Amino acid sequence: MGILFCSCKKGFLQQTDPESVSIPKFFTSEADVLLALNGCYQSLRDNNCLGEESDLYTDQRSDDTGTNDNQSNAGEPFQFNNFSILPTNTYLEKHWLALYQTITRCNVLLSNVDAVNFSSSTNKAQ
Numbered sequence: 001m002g003i004l005f006c007s008c009k010k011g012f013l014q015q016t017d018p019e020s021v022s023i024p025k026f027f028t029s030e031a032d033v034l035l036a037l038n039g040c041y042q043s044l045r046d047n048n049c050l051g052e053e054s055d056l057y058t059d060q061r062s063d064d065t066g067t068n069d070n071q072s073n074a075g076e077p078f079q080f081n082n083f084s085i086l087p088t089n090t091y092l093e094k095h096w097l098a099l100y101q102t103i104t105r106c107n108v109l110l111s112n113v114d115a116v117n118f119s120s121s122t123n124k125a126q
Helices: 002-006 030-045 076-081 090-115 121-125
Strands: none
């Protein structure tokens, strides 16, 4: 019993992911900034955010378009069509999570871009 308590720091097992890279250690070059910027744009293209299939949150709420099954008036997608979205709608939850993931990625990029040395001020401004 005594061996178990002496083997770990403070009585708990301290684990770190050997594959992870901390944010300050990631932003070291222009290429890293470009990768992070591409990650911001990639999250915008997610269908839960503003991607090609995100019309459920925009056009399908009007009579401009409709890809839902007109024979059925049930299910979470139909709630968008007839303006009866419930707080438990998982489509809406995924949409908001995707939007805030994009905002978070952009904020991380903007918070760390000043720590990187750029080859020209034009590249940094861009």
